[in-house]
Amino acid sequence: MSLSTPARNNLIARELKRIDGHTPRGKIKTGKHLKMAANPFRFLRGAAQLFYADLKSGALTLPDSFNDRCGITTVMGDCHVANFGLLTEEGSHGDTIIFCPNDFDDACIGLAGWDLTRFCSSLFLAADYADGIIHDDYDSDEITKTDGLKATNQKDARAAAKAFLKSYRKALKTIISDPDARRMAVDTFEDDDILADARKKALKRAAGGKNFETKSSLGKAVERTAEGPRFRDRPERFKRLDAATYSEVKKMFRPYVDDSVLDIVLRLDAGTGSVNMDRYYLLVGPDAVQTVDDFALCHIVEVKQQREAAPIHHFPDISPNNALNPAHLSVDCQRVMQRRPDMVLDEAVWRGAHWLIRSRHHTRVGLDPEDICLAQKKPGKQLKQYAKACGTALALAHARGDLRSTRFERHMADAIAKDADALIDAAEDYADQSMVDCLTLQKMVFPPVLS
Template sequence: MTERAERRQLLKRELQRIDGKSPEAPTPLTKHVKMAASPFHVLRGTAQVFYADLASGQLPLPAPMLEAPLTRIVGDCHLSNFGFFTEDGSYGDRVIWGPNDYDDAAEGHAAFDLSRFCVSLFLASDYLEGLIEGRYTSAEQFNGTNAPSRNDAAKAAKAFLKAYRKACEHVIDQPETRDWAVDDFGKSHFLAAPLKRAISRAPGGQNFYEKSSVGKLTVATDTGFRFKKAQGKLAAVEPDMAAELRFVFRPYLDDTILDVAQRLGAGTGSLNVERYYFLVGPDAGPSEAAFRETHIVEVKQQRPAAIIEHFPDLSPVNRMDPAHLTIDCQRRMMRRPDLVLDEVNWKGLHWLVRSRHHARVTVDPEELLEAGAPGKALKDYAKACGTALARTHGRVDRRSVRFESAMAEALEDFDKELIEVAREYAQVVRTDHRILKEMLGQDGKSNAA
């Protein structure tokens, strides 16, 4: 079997294992079609393949970076899994920047997160260049004719690792800084405008009643707030299922259940995962006071973290059931995690219960095209992610600075090697993208096995 044929079999096996369906099926999953948009989207939707390649040596990381103490990692660490959100879930009003997706969080090597993020920088650059050149298409609207180059991506990766190392060194000198927030940017910083947008959606912000998660997904009725069902994100739930959902999950919620809906779609990696939204709040007529106390709680089917299949013996921590592991990681890694955060075993599956942040702003890569200097914007973005990620990793061990000391030393000497490894692996993902398109029959070739 040729190397390319082996790669095709790997992709087919891993996608079918996680998604329950092969891209070669007569009617492919929406997720797989979305992934075919670009190699960047392939990376986002195939965390399991990334870990298969780490385990096999296809992605060889510098050995000293694997000698640092294990910590909790994001697991699916890439450019689009950072953003602005309100702390304490739907109970807080302070907006910070940091990792915003813990579905694949587990105990592992910090270098797994670092390398995956660096790969995403190279693929984001390729994606944006491809949009301008017409090689790729986007569902997002964008303006601009300049994209960050691959050289810009390398500079951003260097800035990301340097910011991570500097944050580790800061914690070594002042351990309390691991709990500092990343929440302030100068006027010329690429993230200044998105931060302003997020603050306006938080409680007390001028757009809270229209643009917060509750504002965008609800409507006021004579009997109180209810979900908008006909706007593409939510669907009505059959009465019997709604009654069961209310009965099963009410003990884990903190107020009256006002409405229930099924969430349609989501991120690239979890498009086929079942999830529901509960509208929770005071059982009263619509008013500004009632709106302020109303929030959304998500109930999501939780799968095992991507790392576990290919690193089953890395840590006993990862033997926790999937929902509990996510909760454990989120509570340890975040400064102030959601106050509504729990797990339920229902229908023989593990379900994660968590509040939706009032203000949640993710910066789409396409927005970099609208920056006056996209290379600098990507670098600023990467630095903010590096600082936030170092503190997120470091919060797991609050008794010592052993982790920070080991990572700072390893990054001092092996950052260039890690960047080069990430650059080379980005090319592997580009090949995966071409293979996926072949399997979907998008390259004029048969999608037969």
């Protein structure tokens, strides 16, 4: 693969325009395209639709065992290393912290092999990103000093991909033996595991934890004032609404939440693939908030404009369920894939668009590639540990797509036993192509100036 041709360049421009409304070749430079051009890992995150265009055209080919319809279930659709994390189940109201998929914007009914391949590709690109930070090829908002740090390499990424598929298959085999094991969750880690410290951080951010008021999703976004809780003044993140819009949003979405709406802002520049989609944050809670215990009853509800899941345009007939409106489909898939879904999880039609309504978790600890692929010692071990946890968590989410039998689990366990190496080869090739595609996007966004 790994080609840069006029036809490939036109495909990239066309697919980005189809989702984002304009080509990156034009005079308008969107924050999304600039983010994607920063490095190949970011490019993969923002170009899920291109991944499915390549699957449809045959530019990306998976082993036949992963294309078999027995492998159909509820899938993430945009599966990569940054779309997993630690969170409190049931949104802000729960207190059980688990590690699981945390992004369902592109969830739909599809082939599990799509998620597996996309995740493995992201491992190679995360390793490339870390190496690029060390060698000053890529910039990082998270890392300012690289002294003493070591980065993962492509060999580490391949070992992690094998560990990911092995742990995925192991979880499926457990479910085959005991179907009730679908109700398990990834919630414990060895002391030297990369996720052990992340879990400690999550516990401190949960309601009752010592960092709840400052580091939880609620505490970082909201401050307690004499007039009551309100969103912090963070112009790079939140935009205040005019009175008419504030009133309209409150009237529309108050029936979907469980308490009073205390404040509303427009959330700016969130995500990568959905960075150009409107989203509002509603601060919901009791009318009187005087103590920390009262504050813990508050939570943030995200109202986000939703578009068609990335796989559906190129695979419209894989399941009739995918004909549901985009927000409804996301809600249904999230409810299936999560063990205990968010307490607030709904959808609405407003302003001629579909909107996803969901509570944000008090505890939400995600790991960026910098956290996973850079370390003072043995970054490859860290990446492998993380990949294994993702494999187990993804298997549990996929297995909940059909509770009637273990046919899916049996098929996928056999497919991995037979074709794991071939799948990893395809994923590595696609990662190489994404590196070339990112360079292509850079030339579109930053064309050479003719003297």
